[in-house]
Amino acid sequence: MTTTDLHRLTGAYALHALSDAENTAFERHLTGCEACAQETAELSETAARMGLAVAAAPPAGLREQVLHRITAVRQESPGEPGPSRAVRSGPRARTLSRWALAACLAAATALGGTALWQHQRAEDARAQARRATQVTDEIAAVLAAPDARTRAAGLTGGATGTVVVSRDRDRAVFVVSGMTRPPGGKVYQLWFDEGGAMRPAGLMDPARSDQAVLLRGAVDGASGMGITVEPDGGSKEPTSAPLAVMTFPG
Numbered sequence: 001m002t003t004t005d006l007h008r009l010t011g012a013y014a015l016h017a018l019s020d021a022e023n024t025a026f027e028r029h030l031t032g033c034e035a036c037a038q039e040t041a042e043l044s045e046t047a048a049r050m051g052l053a054v055a056a057a058p059p060a061g062l063r064e065q066v067l068h069r070i071t072a073v074r075q076e077s078p079g080e081p082g083p084s085r086a087v088r089s090g091p092r093a094r095t096l097s098r099w100a101l102a103a104c105l106a107a108a109t110a111l112g113g114t115a116l117w118q119h120q121r122a123e124d125a126r127a128q129a130r131r132a133t134q135v136t137d138e139i140a141a142v143l144a145a146p147d148a149r150t151r152a153a154g155l156t157g158g159a160t161g162t163v164v165v166s167r168d169r170d171r172a173v174f175v176v177s178g179m180t181r182p183p184g185g186k187v188y189q190l191w192f193d194e195g196g197a198m199r200p201a202g203l204m205d206p207a208r209s210d211q212a213v214l215l216r217g218a219v220d221g222a223s224g225m226g227i228t229v230e231p232d233g234g235s236k237e238p239t240s241a242p243l244a245v246m247t248f249p250g
Helices: 003-007 010-014 020-030 034-054 062-072 091-144
Strands: 149-154 160-166 171-177 186-194 197-203 211-214 224-231 244-247
Touching (some): 010 020, 010 034, 034 149, 091 160, 149 244, 160 244
Antiparallel strands (some): 149 160
16 A cells, blocks of 8 residues: 555544554554644544534433333233123114214224325435435545545634535535524525635524534535525525635645
């Protein structure tokens, strides 16, 4: 493995994606390469922030609720007979049977609608999970790209932001920590800076102070990125002065 090859392993090392042999060789290389050591530290910090940004804690008390329900629900033995009831006959019994049939049909219709709604909700959840997984995979691919380069900067309110760019993949990721919530009805919007002209690059989640965002679209000829406060839903072009403008790493 050449020195050039080792220089290109910073992202894969930060994501623990190297083989044992590559890992050993790269760690030896780090002891004598200050540039790779610094870049590896920045990528490792970015990967950690990304993990925090997508992590979700289970609801409080979920474990206790599940255990309580397990102990409270009685399982009926197979073949166990239910309570005996006298068999009725005659006109009243037939009337009751018609009412019972109507009730069963109504219940079946309602349950069918509920089942359809639940199925649609499940399909929507699966589609959302697939999209989230795809975005996470794309973010990881940018961070692990051999040519990935990072640049960090301080933002307003004490927040810190790091942009990671892979020219080979033509994509960029913005990782932010400690971002304050935008004003009501507003959202933080990201932009590609193309010689002073701003191209929309996606929205940040206004409810999260720590997050990793895959900038929408190709890096292409952009020299940097900007952040503005926009009306909820975003804008086609900036309507406020940038909170920050970051030049992409070379």
